[in-house]
Amino acid sequence: MDLSFYIQLLLNGVVIGVIYALVAMGLSLIFGVLEIVNFAHGEFYMLGAMLAYFLSMNVGLGYWPAVLVVTAVAVALGYVLYEALLGSLRGQSFERSILLTLGLSMVLQNGAVFLFTTTPRMMQTRYSYSNVIVGDVRVSVMRLFALGLGLLAFAALYLILYRTRVGRAMRGVAQNREAALMVGIDPRAVSRLAVAIGIGLSGLAGAALAPVYAVHPLMGFSFVFKAFAIIIIGGLGNISGAAIAAVALGILESVAGGFLPLVMADALAFIAMIAILLLRPQGLFGRGVRV
Protein backbone atom coordinates (compact mmCIF):
# COMPACT_ATOMS: atom_id res chain seq x y z
CA MET A 1 0.00 0.00 0.00
CA ASP A 2 2.31 2.73 -1.11
CA LEU A 3 1.73 6.11 -2.62
CA SER A 4 1.60 4.89 -6.23
CA PHE A 5 -1.31 2.59 -5.31
CA TYR A 6 -3.30 5.58 -4.12
CA ILE A 7 -2.40 7.62 -7.16
CA GLN A 8 -3.49 4.71 -9.33
CA LEU A 9 -6.87 4.51 -7.57
CA LEU A 10 -7.26 8.28 -7.73
CA LEU A 11 -6.54 8.38 -11.45
CA ASN A 12 -8.95 5.56 -12.26
CA GLY A 13 -11.54 7.34 -10.15
CA VAL A 14 -11.08 10.60 -12.01
CA VAL A 15 -11.51 8.85 -15.38
CA ILE A 16 -14.73 7.09 -14.41
CA GLY A 17 -15.93 10.23 -12.60
CA VAL A 18 -15.50 12.34 -15.72
CA ILE A 19 -17.54 9.82 -17.70
CA TYR A 20 -20.24 9.80 -14.98
CA ALA A 21 -20.19 13.57 -15.28
CA LEU A 22 -20.85 13.47 -19.04
CA VAL A 23 -23.95 11.35 -18.52
CA ALA A 24 -25.12 13.21 -15.41
CA MET A 25 -24.63 16.67 -16.93
CA GLY A 26 -26.77 15.73 -19.92
CA LEU A 27 -29.44 14.38 -17.61
CA SER A 28 -29.27 17.51 -15.50
CA LEU A 29 -29.40 19.79 -18.54
CA ILE A 30 -32.51 18.05 -19.85
CA PHE A 31 -34.12 18.20 -16.42
CA GLY A 32 -33.23 21.85 -15.98
CA VAL A 33 -34.58 23.00 -19.33
CA LEU A 34 -37.52 20.62 -19.92
CA GLU A 35 -38.26 19.45 -16.36
CA ILE A 36 -38.14 15.93 -17.71
CA VAL A 37 -36.30 13.09 -15.99
CA ASN A 38 -35.00 11.08 -18.89
CA PHE A 39 -35.11 7.42 -17.90
CA ALA A 40 -33.85 6.38 -21.30
CA HIS A 41 -30.65 8.39 -20.84
CA GLY A 42 -28.56 5.35 -19.96
CA GLU A 43 -29.79 3.51 -23.04
CA PHE A 44 -28.20 6.16 -25.24
CA TYR A 45 -24.95 5.60 -23.38
CA MET A 46 -25.40 1.88 -24.17
CA LEU A 47 -26.26 2.60 -27.81
CA GLY A 48 -23.21 4.85 -28.11
CA ALA A 49 -20.96 2.07 -26.82
CA MET A 50 -22.61 -0.58 -29.03
CA LEU A 51 -22.36 1.62 -32.10
CA ALA A 52 -18.72 2.40 -31.39
CA TYR A 53 -18.09 -1.31 -31.04
CA PHE A 54 -19.69 -2.17 -34.36
CA LEU A 55 -18.07 0.75 -36.16
CA SER A 56 -14.61 -0.28 -35.06
CA MET A 57 -14.95 -4.06 -35.12
CA ASN A 58 -17.24 -4.59 -38.14
CA VAL A 59 -16.77 -1.47 -40.27
CA GLY A 60 -13.11 -1.08 -39.42
CA LEU A 61 -13.21 2.54 -38.34
CA GLY A 62 -10.47 3.78 -36.01
CA TYR A 63 -11.15 4.94 -32.44
CA TRP A 64 -11.32 8.67 -33.16
CA PRO A 65 -13.53 8.51 -36.27
CA ALA A 66 -15.81 6.07 -34.42
CA VAL A 67 -16.16 8.49 -31.50
CA LEU A 68 -16.93 11.34 -33.88
CA VAL A 69 -19.55 9.38 -35.80
CA VAL A 70 -21.19 8.12 -32.60
CA THR A 71 -21.41 11.63 -31.15
CA ALA A 72 -22.93 12.98 -34.36
CA VAL A 73 -25.45 10.14 -34.48
CA ALA A 74 -26.33 10.67 -30.81
CA VAL A 75 -26.94 14.39 -31.34
CA ALA A 76 -29.18 13.55 -34.29
CA LEU A 77 -31.01 10.95 -32.16
CA GLY A 78 -31.52 13.65 -29.56
CA TYR A 79 -33.27 15.84 -32.14
CA VAL A 80 -35.43 12.92 -33.23
CA LEU A 81 -36.23 12.04 -29.61
CA TYR A 82 -37.37 15.59 -28.91
CA GLU A 83 -39.43 15.93 -32.06
CA ALA A 84 -41.00 12.49 -31.83
CA LEU A 85 -41.66 12.10 -28.11
CA LEU A 86 -40.56 14.73 -25.62
CA GLY A 87 -41.82 17.75 -27.54
CA SER A 88 -45.42 16.70 -27.03
CA LEU A 89 -45.11 16.79 -23.24
CA ARG A 90 -45.90 20.14 -21.76
CA GLY A 91 -45.85 21.41 -18.17
CA GLN A 92 -47.21 19.51 -15.16
CA SER A 93 -46.40 16.18 -16.74
CA PHE A 94 -43.49 15.01 -14.65
CA GLU A 95 -44.92 11.50 -14.15
CA ARG A 96 -45.91 11.21 -17.78
CA SER A 97 -42.41 12.12 -18.88
CA ILE A 98 -40.92 9.48 -16.58
CA LEU A 99 -43.28 6.78 -17.83
CA LEU A 100 -42.77 7.78 -21.44
CA THR A 101 -38.99 7.66 -21.21
CA LEU A 102 -39.22 4.48 -19.13
CA GLY A 103 -41.18 2.91 -21.98
CA LEU A 104 -38.52 4.07 -24.42
CA SER A 105 -35.83 2.60 -22.21
CA MET A 106 -37.66 -0.75 -22.09
CA VAL A 107 -37.95 -0.82 -25.87
CA LEU A 108 -34.30 0.09 -26.47
CA GLN A 109 -32.83 -2.13 -23.78
CA ASN A 110 -34.89 -5.26 -24.42
CA GLY A 111 -34.70 -4.70 -28.15
CA ALA A 112 -30.91 -4.65 -27.87
CA VAL A 113 -31.00 -7.81 -25.75
CA PHE A 114 -33.23 -9.47 -28.32
CA LEU A 115 -30.97 -8.50 -31.23
CA PHE A 116 -27.50 -8.82 -29.71
CA THR A 117 -28.02 -11.07 -26.62
CA THR A 118 -26.44 -10.09 -23.32
CA THR A 119 -22.98 -11.41 -24.19
CA PRO A 120 -20.39 -8.81 -23.16
CA ARG A 121 -18.11 -7.71 -25.99
CA MET A 122 -14.75 -6.01 -25.76
CA MET A 123 -13.87 -3.31 -28.25
CA GLN A 124 -10.27 -3.68 -29.45
CA THR A 125 -8.34 -0.73 -30.79
CA ARG A 126 -4.82 -0.13 -31.95
CA TYR A 127 -3.93 1.22 -28.50
CA SER A 128 -5.76 -1.37 -26.44
CA TYR A 129 -2.65 -2.82 -24.86
CA SER A 130 -0.59 0.36 -24.63
CA ASN A 131 0.07 1.92 -21.27
CA VAL A 132 1.63 5.12 -20.09
CA ILE A 133 4.01 4.47 -17.25
CA VAL A 134 5.22 7.19 -14.93
CA GLY A 135 7.26 5.86 -12.05
CA ASP A 136 5.18 3.06 -10.53
CA VAL A 137 1.89 4.37 -11.89
CA ARG A 138 0.57 2.64 -14.98
CA VAL A 139 -2.42 3.98 -16.91
CA SER A 140 -3.85 2.50 -20.08
CA VAL A 141 -3.91 4.83 -23.06
CA MET A 142 -7.61 4.18 -23.59
CA ARG A 143 -8.42 5.53 -20.13
CA LEU A 144 -6.36 8.65 -20.86
CA PHE A 145 -8.22 9.11 -24.16
CA ALA A 146 -11.54 8.77 -22.34
CA LEU A 147 -10.37 11.35 -19.81
CA GLY A 148 -9.25 13.70 -22.58
CA LEU A 149 -12.55 13.35 -24.43
CA GLY A 150 -14.45 14.00 -21.22
CA LEU A 151 -12.50 17.16 -20.45
CA LEU A 152 -12.92 18.33 -24.05
CA ALA A 153 -16.68 17.83 -23.75
CA PHE A 154 -16.69 19.77 -20.44
CA ALA A 155 -14.97 22.67 -22.15
CA ALA A 156 -17.33 22.58 -25.12
CA LEU A 157 -20.40 22.50 -22.88
CA TYR A 158 -19.04 25.37 -20.80
CA LEU A 159 -18.41 27.44 -23.92
CA ILE A 160 -21.88 26.73 -25.28
CA LEU A 161 -23.64 27.51 -21.99
CA TYR A 162 -21.67 30.61 -20.99
CA ARG A 163 -20.30 32.12 -24.19
CA THR A 164 -23.12 31.84 -26.72
CA ARG A 165 -26.54 33.44 -27.01
CA VAL A 166 -28.30 30.12 -27.26
CA GLY A 167 -26.47 28.90 -24.16
CA ARG A 168 -27.63 31.93 -22.25
CA ALA A 169 -31.16 31.27 -23.48
CA MET A 170 -30.87 27.70 -22.22
CA ARG A 171 -29.77 28.83 -18.78
CA GLY A 172 -32.56 31.39 -18.84
CA VAL A 173 -35.23 28.78 -19.48
CA ALA A 174 -33.76 26.56 -16.77
CA GLN A 175 -33.85 29.42 -14.26
CA ASN A 176 -37.27 30.82 -14.98
CA ARG A 177 -39.39 29.51 -17.79
CA GLU A 178 -42.03 32.27 -17.76
CA ALA A 179 -39.52 35.08 -17.67
CA ALA A 180 -37.61 33.48 -20.53
CA LEU A 181 -40.81 33.30 -22.57
CA MET A 182 -41.49 36.94 -21.80
CA VAL A 183 -38.20 38.13 -23.23
CA GLY A 184 -38.87 36.24 -26.45
CA ILE A 185 -36.95 33.00 -26.06
CA ASP A 186 -38.45 30.15 -28.08
CA PRO A 187 -38.68 27.30 -25.56
CA ARG A 188 -39.01 24.66 -28.26
CA ALA A 189 -35.78 25.57 -29.98
CA VAL A 190 -33.95 25.73 -26.66
CA SER A 191 -35.43 22.43 -25.46
CA ARG A 192 -34.57 20.70 -28.73
CA LEU A 193 -30.96 21.82 -28.44
CA ALA A 194 -30.77 20.80 -24.78
CA VAL A 195 -32.00 17.27 -25.56
CA ALA A 196 -29.61 17.00 -28.51
CA ILE A 197 -26.66 18.07 -26.37
CA GLY A 198 -27.69 15.80 -23.51
CA ILE A 199 -28.08 12.72 -25.68
CA GLY A 200 -24.90 13.63 -27.56
CA LEU A 201 -22.93 13.72 -24.29
CA SER A 202 -24.39 10.35 -23.31
CA GLY A 203 -23.43 8.78 -26.65
CA LEU A 204 -19.96 10.29 -26.42
CA ALA A 205 -19.53 8.84 -22.93
CA GLY A 206 -20.51 5.39 -24.21
CA ALA A 207 -18.13 5.56 -27.15
CA ALA A 208 -15.28 6.87 -24.99
CA LEU A 209 -15.63 4.04 -22.48
CA ALA A 210 -16.33 1.25 -24.99
CA PRO A 211 -12.67 0.15 -25.19
CA VAL A 212 -12.24 0.36 -21.39
CA TYR A 213 -15.17 -1.71 -20.13
CA ALA A 214 -17.15 -4.54 -21.71
CA VAL A 215 -20.02 -3.52 -23.98
CA HIS A 216 -23.43 -5.16 -23.48
CA PRO A 217 -27.12 -4.19 -23.73
CA LEU A 218 -27.67 -3.90 -19.97
CA MET A 219 -24.76 -1.52 -19.33
CA GLY A 220 -26.87 1.63 -19.53
CA PHE A 221 -29.42 0.41 -17.03
CA SER A 222 -27.22 0.46 -13.94
CA PHE A 223 -25.30 3.47 -15.15
CA VAL A 224 -28.28 5.77 -15.36
CA PHE A 225 -29.33 5.10 -11.78
CA LYS A 226 -25.98 6.26 -10.59
CA ALA A 227 -26.47 9.34 -12.72
CA PHE A 228 -29.83 9.95 -10.98
CA ALA A 229 -28.13 9.73 -7.60
CA ILE A 230 -25.47 12.15 -8.83
CA ILE A 231 -27.92 14.79 -9.97
CA ILE A 232 -29.78 14.59 -6.65
CA ILE A 233 -26.52 14.91 -4.75
CA GLY A 234 -25.42 17.82 -6.93
CA GLY A 235 -28.82 19.53 -6.78
CA LEU A 236 -31.57 18.88 -9.34
CA GLY A 237 -30.99 20.86 -12.51
CA ASN A 238 -27.62 22.18 -11.32
CA ILE A 239 -25.16 21.26 -14.08
CA SER A 240 -21.88 22.19 -12.44
CA GLY A 241 -23.09 20.63 -9.21
CA ALA A 242 -23.72 17.40 -11.12
CA ALA A 243 -20.23 17.50 -12.62
CA ILE A 244 -18.54 18.01 -9.24
CA ALA A 245 -20.65 15.32 -7.57
CA ALA A 246 -19.90 12.92 -10.44
CA VAL A 247 -16.13 13.30 -10.25
CA ALA A 248 -16.23 13.09 -6.46
CA LEU A 249 -18.30 9.92 -6.64
CA GLY A 250 -15.96 8.39 -9.22
CA ILE A 251 -12.94 8.99 -6.97
CA LEU A 252 -14.78 7.85 -3.85
CA GLU A 253 -15.96 4.65 -5.52
CA SER A 254 -12.54 3.88 -6.87
CA VAL A 255 -10.82 4.43 -3.52
CA ALA A 256 -13.55 2.54 -1.65
CA GLY A 257 -13.25 -0.27 -4.20
CA GLY A 258 -9.59 -0.60 -3.28
CA PHE A 259 -10.39 -1.32 0.36
CA LEU A 260 -14.03 -2.28 0.84
CA PRO A 261 -15.92 -5.13 -0.79
CA LEU A 262 -17.18 -4.26 -4.25
CA VAL A 263 -20.80 -4.08 -3.11
CA MET A 264 -20.11 -1.14 -0.84
CA ALA A 265 -18.64 0.77 -3.75
CA ASP A 266 -21.82 0.13 -5.75
CA ALA A 267 -24.15 1.07 -2.91
CA LEU A 268 -22.15 4.21 -2.12
CA ALA A 269 -24.01 6.40 -4.61
CA PHE A 270 -27.41 5.47 -3.20
CA ILE A 271 -26.37 5.80 0.42
CA ALA A 272 -24.83 9.20 -0.30
CA MET A 273 -28.04 10.25 -2.03
CA ILE A 274 -30.28 9.25 0.89
CA ALA A 275 -27.94 11.00 3.32
CA ILE A 276 -27.97 14.18 1.23
CA LEU A 277 -31.76 14.10 1.03
CA LEU A 278 -32.04 13.84 4.79
CA LEU A 279 -29.43 16.47 5.62
CA ARG A 280 -29.51 18.89 2.73
CA PRO A 281 -32.50 18.23 0.48
CA GLN A 282 -31.64 20.90 -2.07
CA GLY A 283 -28.43 19.03 -2.93
CA LEU A 284 -24.86 19.91 -2.06
CA PHE A 285 -24.75 22.83 -4.46
CA GLY A 286 -28.40 23.84 -4.56
CA ARG A 287 -29.29 27.39 -3.68
CA GLY A 288 -32.70 26.71 -2.22
CA VAL A 289 -35.35 24.03 -2.14
CA ARG A 290 -36.99 23.64 -5.53
CA VAL A 291 -40.67 22.92 -5.35
Add this chain to the structure above:
Amino acid sequence: MRGGWLRAFLVVLGVAALFAIPRVTGNEYVLALGVSFATFSVLSGGLNLVYGYTGLLSFAQVGFFGIGGYTAALLVTEQDWSLWAGAAAGGVLAALVGLVIGYSSLRLSRHAFAIVSLSFALLCLIVALEWVSLTRGAMGIPGLPVPTLSLPGGLRWRLGRPADFYYLLLGFAVVAHAVIYLVVTSRLGRAMRAIKLNEPLAQSQGVNPLSYKLLAIALSALLAGIVGGLFVFYLTIVDPSIFDFYYTETMLIMVIIGGPGSFWGVLGSSAVLSALPDLLRFTTDLRMVLYGAVLIAAMLLFPGGVGGWLQRRRLARWRRPGAVAP
Protein backbone atom coordinates in the same frame (compact mmCIF):
# COMPACT_ATOMS: atom_id res chain seq x y z
CA MET B 1 -75.55 4.54 -5.55
CA ARG B 2 -77.54 3.26 -8.52
CA GLY B 3 -76.95 -0.40 -9.23
CA GLY B 4 -75.00 -0.80 -6.00
CA TRP B 5 -76.70 -4.09 -5.16
CA LEU B 6 -76.23 -5.38 -8.66
CA ARG B 7 -72.55 -4.58 -8.49
CA ALA B 8 -72.16 -6.24 -5.09
CA PHE B 9 -73.95 -9.30 -6.41
CA LEU B 10 -71.64 -9.46 -9.45
CA VAL B 11 -68.56 -9.12 -7.25
CA VAL B 12 -69.66 -11.96 -4.98
CA LEU B 13 -70.47 -14.06 -8.03
CA GLY B 14 -67.06 -13.31 -9.58
CA VAL B 15 -65.14 -14.15 -6.41
CA ALA B 16 -67.14 -17.36 -5.98
CA ALA B 17 -66.38 -18.31 -9.59
CA LEU B 18 -62.65 -17.72 -9.03
CA PHE B 19 -62.71 -19.86 -5.90
CA ALA B 20 -64.56 -22.61 -7.78
CA ILE B 21 -61.90 -22.93 -10.49
CA PRO B 22 -59.83 -25.65 -8.74
CA ARG B 23 -63.01 -27.74 -8.39
CA VAL B 24 -63.58 -27.58 -12.13
CA THR B 25 -60.03 -28.10 -13.32
CA GLY B 26 -56.95 -29.40 -11.60
CA ASN B 27 -54.80 -28.06 -14.45
CA GLU B 28 -51.67 -26.69 -12.79
CA TYR B 29 -51.06 -24.20 -15.56
CA VAL B 30 -54.44 -22.57 -15.02
CA LEU B 31 -53.79 -22.45 -11.28
CA ALA B 32 -50.34 -20.95 -11.85
CA LEU B 33 -51.89 -18.19 -13.94
CA GLY B 34 -54.41 -17.67 -11.14
CA VAL B 35 -51.66 -17.35 -8.52
CA SER B 36 -49.82 -14.90 -10.77
CA PHE B 37 -53.01 -12.86 -11.20
CA ALA B 38 -53.71 -12.79 -7.45
CA THR B 39 -50.14 -11.68 -6.68
CA PHE B 40 -49.87 -9.05 -9.40
CA SER B 41 -53.33 -7.69 -8.68
CA VAL B 42 -52.30 -6.92 -5.08
CA LEU B 43 -49.07 -5.29 -6.26
CA SER B 44 -50.76 -3.20 -8.94
CA GLY B 45 -53.67 -2.38 -6.62
CA GLY B 46 -51.19 -0.98 -4.09
CA LEU B 47 -49.36 0.94 -6.79
CA ASN B 48 -52.70 2.31 -7.96
CA LEU B 49 -53.38 3.55 -4.43
CA VAL B 50 -50.04 5.39 -4.38
CA TYR B 51 -49.83 6.56 -7.98
CA GLY B 52 -53.37 6.48 -9.28
CA TYR B 53 -55.10 8.00 -6.26
CA THR B 54 -52.38 9.98 -4.48
CA GLY B 55 -50.30 10.95 -7.51
CA LEU B 56 -46.92 9.67 -6.33
CA LEU B 57 -45.06 7.68 -8.93
CA SER B 58 -43.40 4.88 -6.99
CA PHE B 59 -40.88 2.29 -8.08
CA ALA B 60 -40.54 0.96 -4.56
CA GLN B 61 -43.34 -1.62 -4.66
CA VAL B 62 -41.00 -4.36 -5.85
CA GLY B 63 -38.68 -3.56 -2.94
CA PHE B 64 -41.53 -4.01 -0.44
CA PHE B 65 -42.55 -7.21 -2.20
CA GLY B 66 -39.04 -8.62 -1.87
CA ILE B 67 -38.55 -7.41 1.70
CA GLY B 68 -41.74 -9.24 2.63
CA GLY B 69 -40.52 -12.35 0.84
CA TYR B 70 -37.11 -12.40 2.46
CA THR B 71 -38.43 -11.55 5.92
CA ALA B 72 -41.05 -14.29 5.85
CA ALA B 73 -38.63 -16.86 4.45
CA LEU B 74 -35.93 -16.08 7.03
CA LEU B 75 -38.32 -15.99 9.99
CA VAL B 76 -39.98 -19.25 9.03
CA THR B 77 -36.82 -21.19 8.22
CA GLU B 78 -34.50 -19.84 10.92
CA GLN B 79 -36.79 -18.74 13.74
CA ASP B 80 -39.54 -21.35 13.25
CA TRP B 81 -42.26 -18.74 12.97
CA SER B 82 -45.55 -19.70 11.37
CA LEU B 83 -46.28 -18.52 7.83
CA TRP B 84 -49.00 -16.15 9.14
CA ALA B 85 -46.59 -14.45 11.54
CA GLY B 86 -43.73 -14.41 9.05
CA ALA B 87 -45.77 -12.83 6.27
CA ALA B 88 -47.29 -10.32 8.69
CA ALA B 89 -43.83 -9.38 9.97
CA GLY B 90 -42.69 -8.96 6.37
CA GLY B 91 -45.59 -6.64 5.68
CA VAL B 92 -44.99 -4.56 8.79
CA LEU B 93 -41.28 -4.25 8.06
CA ALA B 94 -42.03 -3.21 4.48
CA ALA B 95 -44.49 -0.58 5.74
CA LEU B 96 -41.93 0.83 8.17
CA VAL B 97 -39.29 1.03 5.44
CA GLY B 98 -41.88 2.69 3.21
CA LEU B 99 -42.52 5.32 5.87
CA VAL B 100 -38.80 6.09 6.17
CA ILE B 101 -38.37 6.46 2.41
CA GLY B 102 -41.54 8.49 2.03
CA TYR B 103 -40.77 10.79 4.94
CA SER B 104 -37.19 11.48 3.87
CA SER B 105 -37.92 12.16 0.19
CA LEU B 106 -41.34 13.82 0.30
CA ARG B 107 -39.84 16.70 2.25
CA LEU B 108 -38.20 17.70 -1.03
CA SER B 109 -40.79 16.96 -3.69
CA ARG B 110 -42.73 14.18 -5.33
CA HIS B 111 -40.08 14.24 -8.06
CA ALA B 112 -37.48 13.31 -5.48
CA PHE B 113 -39.79 10.57 -4.18
CA ALA B 114 -39.95 8.98 -7.63
CA ILE B 115 -36.17 8.92 -7.97
CA VAL B 116 -35.53 7.80 -4.40
CA SER B 117 -38.09 5.01 -4.63
CA LEU B 118 -36.27 3.77 -7.70
CA SER B 119 -32.88 3.86 -6.01
CA PHE B 120 -34.39 2.09 -3.02
CA ALA B 121 -35.54 -0.79 -5.23
CA LEU B 122 -32.04 -1.06 -6.72
CA LEU B 123 -30.45 -0.85 -3.29
CA CYS B 124 -32.64 -3.78 -2.20
CA LEU B 125 -31.30 -5.80 -5.12
CA ILE B 126 -27.70 -4.96 -4.22
CA VAL B 127 -28.24 -5.83 -0.56
CA ALA B 128 -29.91 -9.14 -1.46
CA LEU B 129 -27.00 -10.02 -3.72
CA GLU B 130 -24.18 -8.96 -1.45
CA TRP B 131 -25.24 -9.27 2.20
CA VAL B 132 -24.39 -12.93 1.96
CA SER B 133 -24.45 -13.68 5.68
CA LEU B 134 -28.14 -12.70 5.86
CA THR B 135 -29.60 -13.33 2.41
CA ARG B 136 -27.13 -16.00 1.18
CA GLY B 137 -26.37 -13.87 -1.88
CA ALA B 138 -27.21 -14.87 -5.41
CA MET B 139 -28.09 -18.44 -4.40
CA GLY B 140 -31.03 -17.19 -2.38
CA ILE B 141 -32.83 -19.39 0.13
CA PRO B 142 -34.04 -22.48 -1.73
CA GLY B 143 -36.20 -25.30 -0.50
CA LEU B 144 -38.66 -23.33 1.61
CA PRO B 145 -40.73 -25.84 3.58
CA VAL B 146 -44.35 -26.66 2.81
CA PRO B 147 -46.12 -24.45 5.33
CA THR B 148 -48.90 -25.62 7.61
CA LEU B 149 -51.35 -22.95 8.68
CA SER B 150 -53.43 -23.15 11.79
CA LEU B 151 -56.95 -21.96 11.14
CA PRO B 152 -59.55 -20.82 13.62
CA GLY B 153 -61.29 -23.79 15.22
CA GLY B 154 -58.12 -25.83 15.70
CA LEU B 155 -57.93 -26.91 12.07
CA ARG B 156 -54.55 -27.30 10.39
CA TRP B 157 -54.15 -26.62 6.69
CA ARG B 158 -51.11 -28.10 4.99
CA LEU B 159 -50.40 -26.24 1.74
CA GLY B 160 -49.19 -29.20 -0.22
CA ARG B 161 -51.07 -28.86 -3.51
CA PRO B 162 -50.93 -26.01 -6.04
CA ALA B 163 -54.65 -25.45 -5.41
CA ASP B 164 -53.91 -24.64 -1.76
CA PHE B 165 -51.66 -21.74 -2.71
CA TYR B 166 -54.23 -20.63 -5.23
CA TYR B 167 -56.85 -20.46 -2.47
CA LEU B 168 -54.43 -18.74 -0.08
CA LEU B 169 -53.25 -16.02 -2.47
CA LEU B 170 -56.69 -15.48 -3.95
CA GLY B 171 -58.12 -15.19 -0.44
CA PHE B 172 -55.49 -12.62 0.50
CA ALA B 173 -56.05 -10.74 -2.76
CA VAL B 174 -59.77 -10.48 -1.95
CA VAL B 175 -58.97 -9.10 1.51
CA ALA B 176 -56.38 -6.70 0.10
CA HIS B 177 -58.71 -5.36 -2.58
CA ALA B 178 -61.50 -5.00 -0.03
CA VAL B 179 -59.18 -2.87 2.10
CA ILE B 180 -58.08 -0.79 -0.90
CA TYR B 181 -61.69 -0.37 -1.99
CA LEU B 182 -62.77 0.75 1.47
CA VAL B 183 -59.93 3.29 1.57
CA VAL B 184 -60.48 4.77 -1.88
CA THR B 185 -64.25 5.10 -1.47
CA SER B 186 -63.97 6.68 1.96
CA ARG B 187 -63.04 10.16 3.13
CA LEU B 188 -59.39 9.08 3.00
CA GLY B 189 -59.64 8.26 -0.69
CA ARG B 190 -61.31 11.59 -1.44
CA ALA B 191 -58.53 13.44 0.36
CA MET B 192 -55.92 11.47 -1.59
CA ARG B 193 -57.58 12.31 -4.88
CA ALA B 194 -57.79 15.95 -3.88
CA ILE B 195 -54.06 15.96 -3.18
CA LYS B 196 -53.36 14.43 -6.57
CA LEU B 197 -55.57 16.90 -8.42
CA ASN B 198 -54.51 20.07 -6.64
CA GLU B 199 -52.26 19.90 -3.64
CA PRO B 200 -52.32 23.58 -2.59
CA LEU B 201 -56.12 23.61 -2.82
CA ALA B 202 -56.37 20.44 -0.73
CA GLN B 203 -54.03 22.01 1.81
CA SER B 204 -56.16 25.13 2.00
CA GLN B 205 -59.13 22.91 2.87
CA GLY B 206 -57.31 21.58 5.90
CA VAL B 207 -55.91 18.37 4.40
CA ASN B 208 -52.36 17.60 5.47
CA PRO B 209 -50.90 16.07 2.29
CA LEU B 210 -47.89 14.44 3.93
CA SER B 211 -49.89 12.22 6.27
CA TYR B 212 -52.18 10.98 3.49
CA LYS B 213 -49.24 10.31 1.20
CA LEU B 214 -47.47 8.40 3.94
CA LEU B 215 -50.65 6.44 4.65
CA ALA B 216 -50.95 5.44 1.00
CA ILE B 217 -47.29 4.41 0.84
CA ALA B 218 -47.43 2.46 4.10
CA LEU B 219 -50.64 0.64 3.21
CA SER B 220 -49.41 -0.35 -0.24
CA ALA B 221 -46.10 -1.46 1.28
CA LEU B 222 -47.91 -3.54 3.90
CA LEU B 223 -49.99 -5.34 1.27
CA ALA B 224 -47.01 -5.85 -1.05
CA GLY B 225 -44.90 -7.17 1.83
CA ILE B 226 -47.53 -9.69 2.92
CA VAL B 227 -48.17 -10.91 -0.61
CA GLY B 228 -44.41 -11.22 -1.09
CA GLY B 229 -44.18 -13.32 2.06
CA LEU B 230 -46.91 -15.67 0.83
CA PHE B 231 -45.70 -15.78 -2.77
CA VAL B 232 -42.15 -16.98 -1.98
CA PHE B 233 -43.57 -20.07 -0.28
CA TYR B 234 -45.47 -20.81 -3.46
CA LEU B 235 -42.18 -20.52 -5.39
CA THR B 236 -40.41 -22.45 -2.58
CA ILE B 237 -37.39 -20.20 -3.09
CA VAL B 238 -36.51 -16.58 -2.51
CA ASP B 239 -33.52 -15.16 -4.35
CA PRO B 240 -32.47 -11.67 -5.55
CA SER B 241 -34.54 -12.02 -8.73
CA ILE B 242 -37.57 -11.15 -6.60
CA PHE B 243 -36.32 -7.55 -6.84
CA ASP B 244 -36.19 -7.72 -10.63
CA PHE B 245 -37.19 -4.54 -12.45
CA TYR B 246 -39.47 -6.73 -14.54
CA TYR B 247 -42.02 -6.79 -11.70
CA THR B 248 -41.99 -3.00 -11.53
CA GLU B 249 -42.50 -2.62 -15.25
CA THR B 250 -45.30 -5.15 -15.29
CA MET B 251 -47.27 -3.56 -12.46
CA LEU B 252 -46.76 -0.09 -13.92
CA ILE B 253 -48.18 -1.29 -17.23
CA MET B 254 -51.16 -2.81 -15.41
CA VAL B 255 -51.91 0.48 -13.67
CA ILE B 256 -51.38 2.60 -16.78
CA ILE B 257 -53.50 0.43 -19.06
CA GLY B 258 -56.23 -0.03 -16.48
CA GLY B 259 -56.29 3.68 -15.74
CA PRO B 260 -54.56 5.28 -12.74
CA GLY B 261 -57.16 6.02 -10.09
CA SER B 262 -59.65 3.49 -11.43
CA PHE B 263 -60.16 0.58 -9.01
CA TRP B 264 -61.98 -1.77 -11.38
CA GLY B 265 -59.93 -0.75 -14.39
CA VAL B 266 -56.65 -1.73 -12.74
CA LEU B 267 -58.13 -4.97 -11.40
CA GLY B 268 -59.33 -5.85 -14.89
CA SER B 269 -56.05 -5.03 -16.59
CA SER B 270 -54.20 -7.08 -13.95
CA ALA B 271 -56.32 -10.08 -14.89
CA VAL B 272 -55.86 -9.61 -18.63
CA LEU B 273 -52.15 -8.84 -18.47
CA SER B 274 -51.35 -11.73 -16.10
CA ALA B 275 -52.89 -14.22 -18.47
CA LEU B 276 -52.58 -12.83 -21.97
CA PRO B 277 -48.79 -12.57 -22.54
CA ASP B 278 -48.36 -16.06 -21.11
CA LEU B 279 -51.05 -17.48 -23.34
CA LEU B 280 -49.51 -15.77 -26.36
CA ARG B 281 -46.14 -17.36 -25.53
CA PHE B 282 -43.95 -14.30 -25.99
CA THR B 283 -40.34 -14.50 -24.93
CA THR B 284 -39.55 -12.14 -22.05
CA ASP B 285 -37.39 -9.76 -24.13
CA LEU B 286 -40.05 -9.37 -26.77
CA ARG B 287 -42.76 -8.98 -24.15
CA MET B 288 -40.87 -6.13 -22.50
CA VAL B 289 -40.30 -4.44 -25.87
CA LEU B 290 -44.03 -4.67 -26.43
CA TYR B 291 -44.80 -3.37 -22.92
CA GLY B 292 -42.45 -0.45 -23.52
CA ALA B 293 -44.13 0.41 -26.79
CA VAL B 294 -47.54 0.17 -25.11
CA LEU B 295 -46.31 2.48 -22.34
CA ILE B 296 -45.12 5.06 -24.88
CA ALA B 297 -48.34 4.85 -26.85
CA ALA B 298 -50.44 5.10 -23.69
CA MET B 299 -48.56 8.19 -22.51
CA LEU B 300 -48.90 9.91 -25.86
CA LEU B 301 -52.46 8.93 -26.77
CA PHE B 302 -54.53 8.03 -23.72
CA PRO B 303 -52.82 8.84 -20.41
CA GLY B 304 -56.03 8.00 -18.52
CA GLY B 305 -55.99 4.32 -19.51
CA VAL B 306 -59.11 2.27 -20.09
CA GLY B 307 -60.63 3.41 -16.78
CA GLY B 308 -60.07 7.05 -17.68
CA TRP B 309 -61.62 6.55 -21.10
CA LEU B 310 -64.75 4.94 -19.60
CA GLN B 311 -65.01 7.77 -17.08
CA ARG B 312 -64.78 10.39 -19.82
CA ARG B 313 -67.47 8.62 -21.79
CA ARG B 314 -69.73 8.48 -18.72
CA LEU B 315 -69.21 12.19 -18.05
CA ALA B 316 -69.95 12.99 -21.68
CA ARG B 317 -73.21 11.05 -21.41
CA TRP B 318 -74.26 13.00 -18.31
CA ARG B 319 -73.44 16.28 -19.99
CA ARG B 320 -75.58 15.54 -23.01
CA PRO B 321 -78.61 17.85 -23.16
CA GLY B 322 -81.70 16.19 -21.75
CA ALA B 323 -79.78 13.55 -19.83
CA VAL B 324 -80.94 12.80 -16.30
CA ALA B 325 -78.24 13.40 -13.72
CA PRO B 326 -77.82 10.33 -11.51
